[in-house]
Amino acid sequence: MPLSVFVVPAIVLAWLGTYFSLLPPLRAQSLMFPRFVAWSILGIVALLLLLQWLRARKGELVVPPPAVDPKSAWLFYGLCVGYVALFWLLGFVAASTIYLIAAMTVFPVRWPIRIGVTVGTVAALYALFGGLFGIPL
């Protein structure tokens, strides 16, 4: 079986491990439903793995996922993580300006468009949310 089959189970197990380790101090009524959901998730994941294994044993053709180049996607995600950190430290205006410039430099866009889009987006959102709706940015 390809290793990618274990990605979702690994995430689920990590989440449920945290879940189970944080639940025990609670009373029975608070625990009933989360435990039921958690055990159901474990059951479904086990069933999914069993089915995959049986299909692999039978020699059934597993359709490979389409070939992709995940580098750009992960680069984009890295930029998003950086944006969150900047948002925390500098606030919306500065963080968004830096993020937009950086993102449009990494995925190249001509300079005049880069500047125009950055200034236009930040100004429009600031005017709408900060000015009109009175949200502190």
Add this chain to the structure above:
Amino acid sequence: MIEFMSQISIATLGIAALGVAIGVFLGALPGFGGGASMAICLPLALAMTPLDSMVFLINIYGGVHYGGGIPSVLLGMPGDAGAAATVMDGYRMTRNGQAAEALALTAMSSCVAGAFSVAAFLLVSPILAEFALAFGPPEFFVLIVFGLTVLASIESLNVLRGILGGLIGMSISMVGTDPYWAAERVTFGLPQLYEGVPFGPFLLGLFCIAQMMELLEGGPPTEEQEVKVSTGLGGTIRGMVMTFRYYGALIQGCFTGTVVGALPGAGATIAAFVSYTIAKATSPHPERFGTGTPEGVIAPEAANNSVVGGALIPTFTLGIPGSGAAAILMGVMMFHGLRPGPRLFLEQLPLIQTLAGYLLIGCLLMAFCGGTVAMFFYRITRIPIAILGPVVIVGAAIGAYAGRTEPFDVGIMVGAGLLGYTLNRNKVPLAGVVLGMVLGPACEDYLIQSLEMSGDDWSIFFQSPLCLVLWGLIALSLFGAQMLAKRERKLANRIPAA
């Protein structure tokens, strides 16, 4: 009708148009639901006459439900949870170059559904209100279980993955304080999580970041890269006409939305997903769902808009607000000295008839507004991904932040994006996660309430006739999903052979 014609005023018509325009605009912004949008406009509404304020607020509510479908169709990012079901086929239509058609479909089905639900509100309110009152905690619990069977049909070939998505959503919805003892559950000691994982930011990240990452998988984007699109006017007219070609999905969506909307606490998300499931189960081509079929857009959009009229039924006839938005409306009515309840229809019938007349006009305005949006906004898909991606993320981030003005929520959005991308890559439907998150807390509440009522006797879920009917529907739904999966597997095997 004569009563209405004699009371028609240009100023109130203008207020209805303003309400629709504000609703569509706010609905299209990430993170603004019906309740939040109405709350923002509350100071304006309180300064109006009773009729004008109700026309204004209800048209905002209707506009928000339509507006939420616009980013769902264009960007694969639902404006609110009720529009999450529209993503499945609406966004696929956009990727197939039919953005204008998809937008026109959402506008026309929203208009018809809105008009249908207002007519239902006027004509069958007492009957529907009585039906809604028959629902106690056990019936609501079984109704939610019925809603969960939707998961089996979202991905009929991957029933287990659909259910897994729903359960993951439910487990996330359990974070926060529990409904029984108000004890902290999986909050990691973070005060930002006491009220649970914020739904709006989570939804935005799950769809928006995951969608953008998926678009970028094809390699680094260029400035010239764009999606093929049909022309605005032709596509809009085609889409509007197409709505009536799939009249089955349209009528079904209207009925489902009105009935679900009349149940206090149910709401647009459940209505949209249930309608999508029924449309898929009854369609002659269920295999086309998820690939960009118009039925997959019409059914959920009709349902989530007919919820508006449906939600007015318990609010006006019983004085029970079924949602946050309905509660705001009820507050405004009380502010103006109107007492929602069974006597309202007797004492204020002319006012209610006039209100219904303006709401019908609001629906027509929505079709006009939607047609205009479809003609011009489809151009968003022409913006290269290298520009659109970062701009969408900034827009989503401010939408996530605006709810509680917490930078933490932007972090939640980005975290949800990673989860969404991973689940998407592994064919776990994101719509299932959303449905699980929406239904989880209500499911737990009703389960605990029912067991408290019965002294931990589980047979309470099988005692009332309504529960039994709902269990029957659940069995039918699961059986139908299995049959559908078999049919799809057969078709899938036949295609490579051919």
